[in-house]
Amino acid sequence: xxxxxxxxxxxxxxxxxxxxxxxxxxxxxxxxxxxxxxxxxxxxxxxxxxxxxxxxxxxxxxxxxxxxxxxxxxxxxxxxxxxxxxxxxxxxxxxxxxxxxxxxxxxxxxxxxxxxxxxxxxxxxxxxxxxxxxxxxxxxxxxxxxxxxxxxxxxxxxxxxxxxxxxxxxxxxxxxxxxxxxxxxxxxxxxxxxxxxxxxxxxxxxxxxxxxxxxxxxxxxxxxxxxxxxxxxxxxxxxxxxxxxxxxxxxxxxxxxxxxxxxxxxxxxxxxxxxxxxxxxxxxxxxxxxxxxxxxxxxxxxxxxxxxxxxxxxxxxxxxxxxxxxxxxxxxxxxxxxxxxxxxxxxxxxxxxxxxxxxxxxxxxxxxxxxxxxxxxxxxxxxxxx
Amino acid sequence: xxxxxxxxxxxxxxxxxxxxxxxxxxxxxxxxxxxxxxxxxxxxxxxxxxxxxxxxxxxxxxxxxxxxxxxxxxxxxxxxxxxxxxxxxxxxxxxxxxxxxxxxxxxxxxxxxxxxxxxxxxxxxxxxxxxxxxxxxxxxxxxxxxxxxxxxxxxxxxxxxxxxxxxxxxxxxxxxxxxxxxxxxxxxxxxxxxxxxxxxxxxxxxxxxxxxxxxxxxxxxxxxxxxxxxxxxxxxxxxxxxxxxxxxxxxxxxxxxxxxxxxxxxxxxxxxxxxxxxxxxxxxxxxxxxxxxxxxxxxxxxxxxxxxxxxxxxxxxxxxxxxxxxxxxxxxxxxxxxxxxxxxxxxxxxxxxxxxxxxxxxxxxxxxxxx
Numbered sequence: 073x074x075x076x077x078x079x080x081x082x083x084x085x086x087x088x089x090x091x092x093x094x095x096x097x098x099x100x101x102x103x104x105x106x107x108x109x110x111x112x113x114x115x116x117x118x119x120x121x122x123x124x125x126x127x128x129x130x131x132x133x134x135x136x137x138x139x140x141x142x143x144x145x146x147x148x149x150x151x152x153x154x155x156x157x158x159x160x161x162x163x164x165x166x167x168x169x170x171x172x173x174x175x176x177x178x179x180x181x182x183x184x185x186x187x188x189x190x191x192x193x194x195x196x197x198x199x200x201x202x203x204x205x206x207x208x209x210x211x212x213x214x215x216x217x218x219x220x221x222x223x224x225x226x227x228x229x230x231x232x233x234x235x236x237x238x239x240x241x242x243x244x245x246x247x248x249x250x251x252x253x254x255x256x257x258x259x260x261x262x263x264x265x266x267x268x269x270x271x272x273x274x275x276x277x278x279x280x281x282x283x284x285x286x287x288x289x290x291x292x293x294x295x296x297x298x299x300x301x302x303x304x305x306x307x308x309x310x311x312x313x314x315x316x317x318x319x320x321x322x323x324x325x326x327x328x329x330x331x332x333x334x335x336x337x338x339x340x341x342x343x344x345x346x347x348x349x350x351x352x353x354x355x356x357x358x359x360x361x362x363x364x365x366x367x368x369x370x371x372x373x374x375x376x377x378x379x380x381x382x383x384x385x386x387x388x389x390x391x392x393x394x395x396x397x398x399x400x401x402x403x404x405x406x407x408x409x410x411x412x413x414x415x416x417x418x419x420x421x422x423x424x425x426x427x428x429x430x431x432x433x434x435x436x437x438x439x440x441x442x443x444x445x446x447x448x449x450x451x452x453x454x455x456x457x458x
Numbered sequence: 459x460x461x462x463x464x465x466x467x468x469x470x471x472x473x474x475x476x477x478x479x480x481x482x483x484x485x486x487x488x489x490x491x492x493x494x495x496x497x498x499x500x501x502x503x504x505x506x507x508x509x510x511x512x513x514x515x516x517x518x519x520x521x522x523x524x525x526x527x528x529x530x531x532x533x534x535x536x537x538x539x540x541x542x543x544x545x546x547x548x549x550x551x552x553x554x555x556x557x558x559x560x561x562x563x564x565x566x567x568x569x570x571x572x573x574x575x576x577x578x579x580x581x582x583x584x585x586x587x588x589x590x591x592x593x594x595x596x597x598x599x600x601x602x603x604x605x606x607x608x609x610x611x612x613x614x615x616x617x618x619x620x621x622x623x624x625x626x627x628x629x630x631x632x633x634x635x636x637x638x639x640x641x642x643x644x645x646x647x648x649x650x651x652x653x654x655x656x657x658x659x660x661x662x663x664x665x666x667x668x669x670x671x672x673x674x675x676x677x678x679x680x681x682x683x684x685x686x687x688x689x690x691x692x693x694x695x696x697x698x699x700x701x702x703x704x705x706x707x708x709x710x711x712x713x714x715x716x717x718x719x720x721x722x723x724x725x726x727x728x729x730x731x732x733x734x735x736x737x738x739x740x741x742x743x744x745x746x747x748x749x750x751x752x753x754x755x756x757x758x759x760x761x762x763x764x765x766x767x768x769x770x771x772x773x774x775x776x777x778x779x780x781x782x783x784x785x786x787x788x789x790x791x792x793x794x795x796x797x798x799x800x801x802x803x804x805x806x807x808x809x810x811x812x813x814x815x816x817x818x819x820x821x822x823x824x825x826x827x828x829x
Binding site: 109112113116118120129166170376379383384385 | 483484485500504505506509510512513514515518520521522523524525527528559560561563565566567569570572593594595596597598599601612614
């Protein structure tokens with residue numbers, strides 16, 4: 073018996089040593105997020121980019137007195153938000169516009185910018201109301217019509233988006249008008265022929281932004297048609313032209329993720345972690361690759377999403393649903409987010425997110441409203457309807 | 459926000475080190491702690507938001523350094539005084555600042571400005587008037603965490619609704635105690651793994667190992683002593699690690715803890731089938747009890763400890779665990795003692811019951827460690 077005791081003591085001794093190592097390791101790795109005092113005066117705490125300096129605040133104060141300063145400044149900030157994906161710029165634009173939105177009546181230009189801001193924040197109903205006011209002051213403003221068509225399209229109100237698109241077409245160059253109408257046709261039962269029509273459009277003489285719009289529509293249509301190789305070409309063309317097109321970069325990443333090419337996703341999105349929709353794709357790719365970077369990406373996404381949730385904002389609800397399903401593997405929670413997302417926006421990707429979440433959560437019936445909607449519109453999407 | 463998501467955030471935030479920037483909308487973080495008449499707290503603003511508020515980049519080189527932040531301290535304090543007004547029961551609180559520090563968050567470095575506020579005698583109602591960055595960035599919000607006498611509330615400040623009023627209820631540390639006591643009991647009963655571990659160590663308490671056979675103990679006294687030793691060792695060990703983890707002294711990855719807890723059950727149960735340690739089982743109870751404590755801690759971390767009543771809640775939770783555990787011991791051990799001399803107990807329950815427990819734990823182990 074004494075022998076067995078000493079043997080077992082050795083065993084326990086070793087186990088205990090194991091625990092000690094584990095404890096230490098755990099203690100070391102638990103880097104704490106506590107306030108601290110930096111070691112040197114020269115420690116750099118933040119880099120400030122253009123438009124985020126204190127001096128810019130002065131320009132904004134000036135803009136309170138002069139609308140001819142306010143409008144271009146707001147445009148600049150909206151542009152910065154688009155290029156960098158930094159949502160704070162939308163706040164700066166709002167600050168600049170604030171006094172001019174309250175004047176009676178506001179200038180149509182101010183209202184159109186205000187609607188752009190609201191659309192960027194996914195406040196779609198508010199954006200439509202603002203556009204109504206803008207069109208009362210200046211009917212048939214092309215920019216206003218285009219935003220209206222876009223918002224109505226995101227909401228799935230295609231019957232109302234059609235007239236906005238047609239009005240827009242009458243006010244701009246016919247090829248651009250065709251782009252608006254054909255994109256809409258692609259969502260209402262004529263995907264094949266709309267795609268064919270758009271491939272025939274010549275984009276000669278167009279601005280890069282206009283070409284980029286064409287390529288992104290074509291790429292997304294090709295995805296829904298199941299022509300992945302075509303889609304890839306359109307996306308690549310777009311990104312060569314406008315490398316800052318986050319929207320297309322995300323769509324391209326989704327295509328690669330569906331084809332199980334995660335390593336290429338990481339290459340495509342390298343250095344773009346600061347933009348949540350792209351960070352989401354990075355995290356999904358890391359998950360597919362079993363990449364250790366996943367933990368860090370997940371923390372950042374969770375933090376960003378939880379702040380949004382606490383603020384009661386809906387900007388990234390589609391991404392939240394995908395994050396919960398494809399990264400966190402929480403199908404029930406994901407379904408909740410996807411259902412809520414469906415009440416806000418109704419694009420093909422929103423149908424897809426809801427269908428996937430419902431399937432994973434074991435309640436396919438939950439996706440029925442979205443499927444019925446897509447069917448009624450006669451939508452083609454190989455990702456949803458096989 | 460739903461609870462599981464929030465919990466995940468909190469847990470992972472604790473583990474996160476400094477990271478590159480993420481672009482989330484502008485948030486400030488206001489933490490307030492009300493204990494009696496004393497209100498203490500801190501406001502946290504992104505460095506770039508501090509720049510917008512008072513201008514931190516003095517040399518205009520596009521970088522904000524610690525030196526620049528420190529020299530802007532007075533300006534920052536004045537800005538906060540002007541844009542964050544606290545009133546206790548209608549009377550303005552007098553705010554005094556402590557030296558500025560910095561904090562790393564997921565989206566970059568934040569300045570952290572701690573303060574104390576004198577709001578008169580034990581305010582029942584706190585009103586917060588938050589206009590920080592209101593003019594510079596109307597989309598800025600203050601995310602408030604308000605702990606008052608053990609109860610925690612959260613809120614979103616700023617935007618259109620400038621003044622927010624929060625009721626501070628006093629007698630909540632008692633209700634926190636009961637809540638955490640209940641959680642402790644519930645956890646030990648629902649988390650069957652802790653009980654199986656303890657049971658595996660206690661099953662042989664009513665027996666003696668002699669010449670490779672189990673024999674019934676002749677008297678109740680040694681069995682009782684055995685039980686007390688094992689239960690005490692287990693309790694002591696998991697209380698130690700539970701407290702250490704609850705106060706963030708040590709943290710272990712949950713995969714590791716959960717796996718080792720499963721392994722501990724296997725070891726304890728197999729020790730009944732192929733006895734190696736027949737005397738002093740309390741040592742096993744103690745050694746593995748340390749690990750089980752981390753298991754309890756993860757539950758507690760999910761619930762979160764109210765800042766004002768951390769110790770009380772921790773004690774309550776631990777007491778709950780002990781109460782739940784004792785109840786089970788008291789229900790089972792008298793039966794074991796009663797049946798100790800039957801073949802059913804010695805040749806049935808001991809080897810087969812223990813084997814079954816070991817098998818179950820093996821499944822858990824594989825699930826937790828390898829899948």
